[in-house]
Amino acid sequence: MGKHKKDEDCSSCNGKGGSWKTNDGKRFWAPCALCNGSGKQ
Ligand SMILES: [Zn+2]
Numbered sequence: 001m002g003k004h005k006k007d008e009d010c011s012s013c014n015g016k017g018g019s020w021k022t023n024d025g026k027r028f029w030a031p032c033a034l035c036n037g038s039g040k041q
Contacts, residue, residue: 010035 009015013032017039021030031037 007040010039010041013039015039 010017010032012034013019016032017035017037018029018031020027022028032039035041
């Protein structure tokens, strides 16, 4: 395990930058609040 990443994936969204949510039957992308949608910490 000699891997060293400079930018670690966000622990909240696992580097995805957000998650799909559903509201009133509509699907929308909700950016992660922890990393502001960047996916990195
Ligand atoms: Zn995040």
